[in-house]
Amino acid sequence: GAVVSQHPSRVICKSGTSVKIECRSLDFQATTMFWYRQFPKQSLMLMATSNEGSKATYEQGVEKDKFLINHASLTLSTLTVTSAHPEDSSFYICSATTGTESTDTQYFGPGTRLTVL
């Protein structure tokens, strides 16, 4: 099956610093990647959709200048949390798909736990 990896799996940083999270599709080319945020015991909330070679589309309420998304290749998307603050502490999950149709299955990465001190 399709495998998606995320790196790092856990990261702790100081308030005010920036953190980059990588999402890679290991055995397929991902036309579209999605970034989600999940608070403890809550559901996944879509943050943004990124298509290879174009700007990401952010969901309402998500600050695009704070959560920078880059999808430079068909196998890699990055999420950079800029000037992180304790309220940004969360579990971030990416998913990847080969297309943009509702028929395309999303394959999820294992997630990254971000803790901002």
Next chain:
Amino acid sequence: AQTVTQSQPEMSVQEAETVTLSCTYDTSESDYYLFWYKQPPSRQMILVIRQEAYKQQNATENRFSVNFQKAAKSFSLKISDSQLGDAAMYFCAYSGYGNKLVFGAGTILRVKS
């Protein structure tokens, strides 16, 4: 906008028994997909089963089956012969135009031995 509602925050089932998790959704789209995902303590999202809206036949995957009622916008998951490894958070999800997934709040399933 599409919404997905899971009204059961927690459910418990005895090992080897059957349990049904409820899900309702709201949409004005005619073509869409519905999913059940499992998130165990590792937090890796695992696809359990999916249903195409245009198919009347309910999807099944081994011990997992759905009851899809399109007119009622209901999509429940039945787990038969429950196993300890089934214990997890279960999310119902909707995918329509643009392939965005909308998740329900989740149901924690506990399996008792």
